[in-house]
Amino acid sequence: MHDVDLLEHLCARAWPALVEERLGDWWMRAADGFTGRANSTLTTGDPGVPVAEALRATEDFARSHGIEPTAHVVIGSRNEDAVDAAGWRVNLDHPGGAESLVMTGPLETFAGSPARSDASPGWWELAASKDPTPAQRHVLATGEVCFAGIEEDGVTVAAVRGTVVEDLLHVARLAVRPSHRRRGLARRLMSELAGWGVERGAKTCVLQVAEHNTAAIGLYEELGCTEHHRYRYWIPSNH
DSSP: OOOHHHHHHHHHHHSOOSEEEEETTEEEEESTTOOSGGGSEEOOSOOSSOHHHHHHHHHHHHHHTTSOOOEEEETTOTTHHHHHHTTEEEOTTOTTOSEEEEEEEEGGGTOOSOOOOOOOHHHHHHHTOSSOOHHHHHHHHSSSEEEEEEEETTEEEEEEEEEEETTEEEEEEEEEOGGGOSSSHHHHHHHHHHHHHHHTTOOEEEEEEETTOHHHHHHHHHTTOEEEEEEEEEEETTO
């Protein structure tokens, strides 16, 4: 079992921002606003300076890269109270949800035939956008990545993105067209992606999912994944 700080850092490596700058153990990230994770400061571990000072550096970094200052804070972590005391608050209006679960599970429980990776225009349209930005391409296409999809009649109807970091398969961007839901396509795609990951030495699946996405959480639980920990996005109180 990975500890929380290590798991968060491995997830950050699996989701690389356009700009990344370290502050001690903290990880300041910017990617032109594409996803909360790639545009927030990961506050695990020791920043090497008082937390209030580190948060001021987070604000300066965000302003210099044209994004809102945001702290990615693990619930129950040693830094959470210090972030609160510094005058920051949970961003209840965050577009992706203020609070997310990090779930993990053994890949062998649902691994099937390995997926084929194909970053087709249809995959990008369903999982990201029809005309992906440089930031989207950087975050999603950097590393040992699998763009798994299911096509019917030449149309991508289901898609998911996976990447292997050390012994982890990081899963993201799982999407199924509304017209094709409730047909087991998400489960099939997860099985194929798990097979791809196992081929590359991954043993554990890890994914981050907003707490309000109960359908996805239910699917991952059926595949054997359980909650490892949670995190929330914090912003300065004057924002």
